[in-house]
Amino acid sequence: MRGTSLLRRPWRPLTVCSSCARRVSLSVSQRRLRNFSSGSHFAAGADVQALESRTLWKRPKQREERQTYELPDTPCRTRFAPSPTGYLHLGSLRTALFNYLVAKATGGQFVLRIEDTDQSRLVPDAEQRLYEDLRWAGLSWDEGPDVQGPYGPYRQSERLALYTEHADKLLREGKAYRCFCSPEALEEHKRVAHARGESTRYPGTCRAISSEESDERAANGQEFAIRFKSAAEPTTVRDIVYGNYRKKEAEDDYIIMKRDGFPTYHFANVVDDRHMKITHVIRGAEWLISTPKHAELYHAFGWGPPKFAHLGLLVDEQRQKLSKRHAVADMGWYKDRHVLPDALLNFAALLGWRGVEKKKTLGLQDIIDNFSLKFTKGDIVVPMTSLDYLQNQHLRRLCEDDTPKSKALFESHVLNPLKRAIKLFESARTSGDGTTPDGTIVPPFGERFATVPLLEDERFRPDLVESVLSAKAENNQTPDLAARFPVAVSHLKAFIWKIPHDVLKASLAQLAADTITLHGAPARLDQVMSHVIENLASVEDDAWVVDRLSQELQRMEEPGEGKAHMLLKILRRALLASPNGMPVGRAMVILGKDETLRRLEAARLAAEETAVPAGRAVPA
Template identity: 45%
Template sequence: MRGIGLLRRAAACPSCGTSCRALPSTRTSVSRFSSSPRLWFSSTTRVNIGDPPLNVEGRSPAMMSGKERRWRAVHNRAELPKTPCRTRFAPSPTGYLHLGSLRTALFNYLIAKATGGQFILRVEDTDQTRLVPDAEERLFADLKWAGLSWDEGPDVKGLYGPYRQSERLDIYNQHTDKLIEQGAAYRCFCSPEDLDAHQRAAHTRGGATAYPGTCRSISPAESEERAARGDPFAVRFKSSPEPVVAQDIVFNRFQKAIPEEDFVIRKRDGYPTYHFANVIDDKLMEITHVVRGSEWLVSTPKHVELYNAFGWTPPQFAHVGLLVNSNREKLSKRHDGVNMTWYQDQNILPATLLNFAALLGWHSTRTNDVMTLQDLVKNFTFNFSRGDIIVSFDKLRFLQEKHMRLLIDKDPPDAPLLSQYLLRPMVTSIVQAEARRVILPPTASPYAKPPVQVESTPDSGSSNTAADLLDNISAQHEPTPVSKSPDPVVEEPFAGPLVPALQSSQPVERLTYLLAVLRATRLPDPDIAEYILKNKYLFWKIRKATLSQEWDKARKTFKRVTLNGVLTPPRDISKFLVARFGSVPEQDWTLEVLGPLIKTTVQQIQYLDLKTDAIVPNGGYLFLRIALQAMLPGPAISQVMLTLGRHETMCRLIRLAEVFQWDVKSRMKPTLEETIQAAIMSPIQNHPTTAAAAAAATTVPKSV
């Protein structure tokens, strides 16, 4: 990285709006966009085209002001070409894919797809001493997990292969020999010990440690003779005596203050260096654009010199900002958020990660930063940041919530992603909760649907799908000794058996119900088990004892319950609710029907709030919330009813009536519909408004 502090950046010419002259280097200034609430990542200069100062379309440069010409120059650099681009991602299997390299792959992928071109995967494995055995396999797997595919690569046939550099040595040797023949390169017989001794001596003297050109003066004949007799050598490129200018889409023109040393293009082991093989491959594979991190900017003049030596036109380069932490230090590979395994372990959606990576140094003209891969392709430009990018993982959490909601609401649903990231973790938590909680004998109900009988509960990890996992849950439990789990997912006493939809013998019905719960509730917590606990009564039935306890707590906060303005005991309020909602047939159990019905029903029930000493006009919500959710916070009542379905909703309303000791007189246990019909036909006992009646109207019989 020698010479990084000597980089020059050209300023815009006031006459043409482009950087046509090199100026001394200056410190990058803070962008005027740094305070924008949309920029979560960087407080450094951003190549932001913004809005045009005036209508510059169709106008000649001579008719524009300096500001207009500068805007037009930046706008032209940010626009993608109209012709198909060929881009590449060229990782080295000396390590695993990390956040910075994924961003590089993504940017190159987006350019290719946005222009109708090709994205190539090339493995640069010339550094044989540092290869990690499983790195290449992991690179492929991580890219595919993230949702990126390639048109050509080691595992995809193409016209420009092979796509591993270790399989292209003959190609590099041919081009090395060509440079030697034309005098643009020479053999260097200096041993590593000689080079180290030179560098130490130069450092002690305070002089330049660059290669002094010891073997540059060796004649071609002597060089051939020494090579023929087996003297080990490397091959060095004869660098230009003057610094070379490198054109860049983001930084425009770059030039070092001093020329390059004669750098090695082929090592003593016969393998090419990165710089040489990179240039040869990009040319032969017809790469048109190269997007990479700004740490490679100081190496670009070397690449340009090699292109010039072969008489080739370089591809267009775009160097994007370095990823740094809040202290502006390069993001360490030891940081959890750098490694792909961390995102997979945290259950981060691939769409979330790609969205997150894209915003690390690229600025969209959209007002909404939440974008799918298709959105990124549609909106991508060269509007990159110049300076370092401060990574904030707060944005990752924000994007995860948004993409989770997009996944949940997608219609038709993306079944594989839903199963992997939501349904399977939910079912696993339910299975664990059933296995770990203290089990009480279930209370038989005449309204319950027949449960699925399962002989055993195998380990949840043995099933392949979310639906299979639920087959391992038995709704009928044998009583177990009362003992507290050290860290229970769901504590007892809290619920009865699973809701009927989760006991269904049809996997589709079970998964459809879980999706309905997801759509009705707030987004799942990062801890799925916590999410299950917060919404437990959408997964399990409510025990009568729990309803009684919640009513005991609630009735201390109010008095004088009325129905249509007349004092009414709780038992008749609950019968009224059973009759009202029981009259809705199954086919009409929709939000369009339930919403207005709930609104008019709750307004008929009122009570006096003892805390505010005011009449609560929608008092029916209290009874519904106790019956359906046991006062647990959750979705709107209409959403709860729709999610539970008519059968389970009515069972819960009847169960609340039973708490108030309402029972259908019958020699046989009545069915659900018979109970609803009994509530419809049963008279409601209204009482005059007296103090004694008001007290009785809020009291539960002691026998409950």
């Protein structure tokens, strides 16, 4: 049993430094290295240092990396703690998402905490908008201001007594002190120090005040802040992404409680994370520089810190930090362009997470199932073309899913935008102006159909999606997702509006240069149309499907190169008044049997008027 246990132990490196390893004889080194290598065999003259690098040191590093990136086996508690001084943006959504994923992937809890201690900068509707945007994106929380839980309240402004209690504890233990310096005096110190080229850090003016004097001045009503007594030497912190982090200088004595009785971000952050039992803190890399402060506070209270993981900053293609000034940072930008929530979460997850290849199409549950703490170091360029690709893939997925949620998403993100575009086009058509409010030129349309199967029949959802996907905004390197809908409507006009007679005649006239045959002999276009109508009219109503219609069209084809193409060319112009469009059989199904035959008859009459001569062979 003991031997079996030893065999199951994980591989460990030799506990010997490299200088000692070099002093042993080559033969002994080779024997020992062979015992601890992965089965590699080396030549007798092999270099010891090379052997060390190939066997002793690399495997432990790889194992350590795997252990660092792997999620723990125990449930994690994570939190997203935004400040309602602004609205949710792409960077904060990514932070919320990664914290959500860690919690859900380990069977833990995701906490939403509102950090509203900066009362002077609060935006009135920011908190409510935050809830709405997170839920729109598909993220929910287990505990929060509107959900409650065992560690509430979840707004920092409602937890002031807790912060005061902990600040008083540090005061009693001599780990913090009252600072009676006025804001004006502190600003003057910074101004003078800056002018002299000296450090603007707090000089420790009140640090030497005795506790008795401090208590007396506070009792007499003199205003004060509370400062933490920082360590004399810089503190080293361990980060999952960046490894050991240590600043060059020690922290100054920073404020933990302000003169208005509210805590600073750093103090409230640590106290709340401890009392809410947060196990992992995942946030932007801009907070890495503040983490030593947090580590010192944990140490002062005798608490163990959570695991930290700092995410690379999001930047644009010019390597400038993505800020609220960038339109693509704002959540409203994605909503206005009808980006699917799953596509946006997929896009956000790939901004710094290295768990899967780039551009991989993943739903939220897919991301949870594959998630790890393998994050990218350094800045991350936001590739908007990837969002376009992922939006396309998720739209196609939407057609394959028949759940109520997917149906609702299809209606809100595809059908309703198309209907709004149709309404704009219809208004422009009836007004006689010929352009929509955004300047789009409306193609010549006839009267709108009372019912539009393309929009109303769920069978045609894939056709609508493909029409939207193929509608690229012109002269735009990154296609504007919202601009696709008017373009798609323009492409689908023949399914929504009746084709004016003059438009149909003009389209059929384009066939004048083609020679058409019927039963191997030259024929006029109206004769060909009569032949097609006769054959299609015999198709039963319940057999009016793509496969059967395709067979019927093939049966009417004559042998010979280009014959089938010519037939489809004629039918596409007869049915859609266009040389391009979806497959003819599919168009017939969407139009329905009655409308298809009506259009073919209209085309026959128009062909009679124009007397288009016969062209290439149209089969019998």
